Amino acid sequence: MTDPVVPPRSRTVLLAAPRSFCAGVERAIDAVERLLDAPGRTEPVYVRKQIVHNAHVVADLARRGAVFVDELDAVPEGATVVFSAHGVAPSVRDHAARRRLAVVDATCPLVAKVHAEARRFAARGDTVLLIGHAGHEEVEGTLGEAPDATVLVESADQVAALEVADGSRVSYLTQTTLALDETAAVVQALHTRFPLLQAPPGDDICYATTNRQLAVEAVAERADLVLVVGSGNSSNSVRMVEVVRRRGTPAHLIDDAAGIDPAWIARAGVIGLSAGASAPPSLVAGVIEALAAFGPLTVEEHTTAVEDVVFAPPSPVRERP
Numbered sequence: 001m002t003d004p005v006v007p008p009r010s011r012t013v014l015l016a017a018p019r020s021f022c023a024g025v026e027r028a029i030d031a032v033e034r035l036l037d038a039p040g041r042t043e044p045v046y047v048r049k050q051i052v053h054n055a056h057v058v059a060d061l062a063r064r065g066a067v068f069v070d071e072l073d074a075v076p077e078g079a080t081v082v083f084s085a086h087g088v089a090p091s092v093r094d095h096a097a098r099r100r101l102a103v104v105d106a107t108c109p110l111v112a113k114v115h116a117e118a119r120r121f122a123a124r125g126d127t128v129l130l131i132g133h134a135g136h137e138e139v140e141g142t143l144g145e146a147p148d149a150t151v152l153v154e155s156a157d158q159v160a161a162l163e164v165a166d167g168s169r170v171s172y173l174t175q176t177t178l179a180l181d182e183t184a185a186v187v188q189a190l191h192t193r194f195p196l197l198q199a200p201p202g203d204d205i206c207y208a209t210t211n212r213q214l215a216v217e218a219v220a221e222r223a224d225l226v227l228v229v230g231s232g233n234s235s236n237s238v239r240m241v242e243v244v245r246r247r248g249t250p251a252h253l254i255d256d257a258a259g260i261d262p263a264w265i266a267r268a269g270v271i272g273l274s275a276g277a278s279a280p281p282s283l284v285a286g287v288i289e290a291l292a293a294f295g296p297l298t299v300e301e302h303t304t305a306v307e308d309v310v311f312a313p314p315s316p317v318r319e320r321p
Contacts, residue, residue: 006262008295009269013288014223015301016215016274020281022208023309024108025052028085029061031106034317035080036064046081048072048088049137051106052278053234055255072096080104086137087111089144104316110206111138114173115145117200121171122146126198127164129153131186132175136235139175155182159189171198176206177235177277179243180213207309208277209236213243215304216274220244223272225264226251229283230276237276244272256283257290265294 021029028051035045044067050058051066062068072095075081080102083092087107096103107115121128128150132139143150151162153172164170172190174183183205191197203210220226226244230237230253237253244251249272254260265271271291275284291297312318 006266006294010296010298011268011291011294012270013291013297013299014219014270014272015299016219016272017301017303018211018215018305018307020275020279020284022277023311024085024110025278027311027313028052028106028108029057031104031314031317032061032066032082034313035082035104036066043079046075046079047084048081049084049086051082051084053231054278055231056280056283057278072099072101075099075101082106084137087115087141089141091144104314106314109311110176114142114176114204117173118142118145118150122149126169126171127151129170129172129190131172131178131183133235136175138177142173153186156186156189159186159193162193167194168196170194170196173200174204176204177209177239178205179239180205180210181243211305211307212236212240212274212277216240216244216272217247218304219272219274219302220247220249223249223270225268226272227287228253228274228276229256229287230279231255234276234278237279240274240276257286260287260290265291
């Protein structure tokens with residue numbers, strides 16, 4: 001039955017593409033699934049932190065037998081542990097080695113690239129300015145690569161107060177899941193403050209974050225409302241909502257169809273729909289089904305890019321020829 005606060009009417013859903021899982025997320029989830037499905041497995045599969053930032057993914061893997069822990073002390077010595085897609089600091093790897101843990105490293109290769117850049121920049125004597133959000137697991141991992149040489153920068157407003165040992169030896173890196181426009185403003189402020197600032201050889205904001213932001217912006221131009229499927233701790237999902245709102249279109253982050261407020265739908269004739277890089281495609285299908293309950297629905301795919309990136313599984317779970 002149609003909710004009484006939402007008058008029945010025809011609506012259009014503009015389905016942004018690309019959306020949902022990226023290659024790094026698929027690789028990380030696949031690594032845990034391979035361990036869970038291994039023939040003869042009798043021991044638990046431990047995962048440090050959330051394998052990806054999505055409540056549904058974590059709950060599904062937990063139902064299948066994965067044990068999620070916050071710290072390695074909760075993992076029995078000698079057991080198997082998976083490091084999440086967000087990466088870890090070297091101190092975590094050292095801790096795993098001391099506990100003789102069998103590590104499956106599901107760090108996204110694009111995050112690992114930022115870690116390598118942090119080590120390289122610090123080794124040549126730079127102060128490394130890391131643009132990112134304090135407390136995010138990816139940022140904590142990157143900071144741990146060169147903690148004495150790295151300074152976290154969260155906004156352009158912080159740039160004026162930065163202190164570095166040598167203004168001629170400064171470089172910057174970024175978290176892979178930031179908003180493009182906000183990051184550009186921080187980088188511009190850093191260039192103004194440090195004219196000799198060195199950039200990474202390629203953008204650190206990953207292809208999936210970029211593509212999903214551009215795609216959701218494109219549908220927002222035609223939409224009365226935008227819904228983004230993703231969990232609240234998913235940086236790339238939160239950024240998608242923020243970039244839409246900054247352009248004047250109402251937008252909401254929902255974990256799944258249950259998060260839809262009928263009041264949002266009442267005046268919306270055109271609804272943009274996307275999903276963050278850690279949100280399963282099935283959740284998008286569930287949202288479309290829920291929206292159809294409010295009246296006749298036409299779904300249009302709006303594609304701004306085609307993704308064909310694939311990452312090989314971590315070596316410990318890779319099938320041998």
